[in-house]
Amino acid sequence: MPHTTAPATPLPVLELQQFIAGDAQQRAKFVQTLRDVAHGVGFFYLRGYGAAPGQEQALFDATRAFFALPPERKQALAMVHSPHFRGYTGPGLEITRGERDWREQIDIGAEYPAITQGPGVPAWTRLQGPNQWPAELPQVRDQVVAWQQTLTTAGRQLLRALALALGQPEDRFDAAFASTPVQHVKLIRYPGQAADASQQGVGAHKDSGCLTLLLQHQEAGLQVLDRQAPGEVWIDVPPLEGTVVINLGEVLEVLSGGYLRANIHRVVSPPQSRERLSIAFFLSPRLDAELPPLALPPELAARARGVDRDPRNPLIAHTGRNLLKGRLRSHPDVAERHYADVLAAEGLQPGAPAQAYA
Template sequence: MTATSPAQPAPFAAGSSEPPLPILDLSRLDGLAAERALFLSELRAAIRRFGAFYVTGHGVGQGTLDDAFALSRRFFDLPERDKLAIEMVHSPHFRGYTRAGWERTRGRADWREQVDIGSERPTLPTGLDAPAWARLQGPNQWPDALPELRPTVLGLQDALTDVTTRLLRGVALAIGQPEDAFDSIIADAPTQLVKLIRYPGHDTTREEGVSGQGVGPHKDSGLLTLVLQHQQSGLQAETADGWVDVPPIPGTFVVNAGELLELATDGYFRAAVHQVVTPAAGIDRLSIAFFLGARLDVRVPVLPLPPDLAAEARGPERDPDNPLLRNVGENSLKSRLRSHPDVAQRHYADLLAATA
């Protein structure tokens, strides 16, 4: 990847007085005491109100981002046979390529193609005494037709892990915790996942059976998610005033709070509900999402919030269609089984039979 100076943010879109979500400069976390305190206050307010915000000052160079998007484009331009060679259905670890319409959100097809790349770790034992979630850990699938993808994506994964870990330290301080409050559940082997995503454009008024759902409304299952948007809009966030567009702002990432953060704060923070609308016919949308979660083998604790914050904690949201589980491996597996029924049927048929 190209080493360049950090990407610089541009002013918000012309004609708009302010962005739909707050823009926070992560470099202020390392500033003088007064500036740091103000940043932490704004961080807490942004997650409390929206569950999401834009972040700049993250230190990831524009060249790094350009390289990642260029290789993402090259991957999606490969012949179908090369992409299907690493189709996710071949992986019990939910790694690899997914065709448009094959992932599900709340039972409905998402109109996007993508490749999922996680931490490069050895397969765990999966005997009778092993938990079902142990099957989630294992190697990635890489396309022989694009060998450059592996070093680029794994380098990006490292860079985004650093950004997200810094953000988590800020989140901890913002709610009156030691800055290392999350270290015990992410140390050594956090859950890491990079998704390279392409949303093909289509005319939903003319194509029978095709909806405008790029990805349906959902919460992410981890602690924090970074969304790297390319050029085309489509991301939307649910707020108290309804759905708002969250367009790309150069030099920024969108940060979404996830389910594990909701659990750890007893609902003081709620995970962001978001979706993506399919682009119009003739254009497409690229994005890269990075998910950081806790280790698969841990149970998320409830942090001892200061009394004034604890009094405002609402408890985790009670959704019978999406129960939040404190066991990280179980929570992650729940999400993956629902999202990828083909992988579930091939590699987890025993679990499906047990719950039928």
């Protein structure tokens, strides 16, 4: 994987409390900064997002404990057992752009009951259901559930600010994220790779949901594509204490007609002697939500770029359909076991690469 790094251009750091507790002038400044960065690079750091003292460290301690389990215990929680795409995935078993991602992870969703299946029930309803938890590590469940609550609260506030940034009523997104929003956590470990091995921690992609809030430990590796530079140039997004990294997903790009940018990003594997830990949280509307395109003010609509289009990777405003599309590509073993009917009906090939992100 070529590694061309842009000159040191730090992403902006936004302070969420400026929007939550600030006066009118501070809130307006936050919204303006958010509008600029969400239209531009689509990535930024966020401080003041509501983590309790020690919460980040406790979450990383639980994450380390999980990955330290014997391989057979982790494999007992393999995602292939879950039609909801919940559970453990070993290194090289997830696919991005047709190539293997060298990371291990456990995917955990909100603890909602499974939706009863039957004739006529859409396939995307299978995404909702129970998690697979390591019984010997109850702290994993405790910490992840608390983290979901913390970041859902922060994400809802950020969405209110984004609504204002787009010239909409502040509560524009509230209903879609009420009651049962999609709250998807990935605990991720990137093992070190030899210099002559694949450096694809995770390949270049956009996130298929709405908002991503990423907590990084001490090892760098995340990169975002510099859309202003000629050629393929990547901006490093190193860990910054006390922050989460925010990026926008495809749903917001679609809703805004491309005014908001769901940018392409990747993770480069750490050197052989090190490892990288990160915890990704993906917040999306309820699975049944289908948000209509936003009517932007004329001055914003004139700057909308349109949505990246690729017939092999359609961007869909319906939450459940869009998320299922991404899961089927990324986890071919789960797709083949639990969604053979969907693959056959739609002529899909699990793991087939999308070409929009060249």
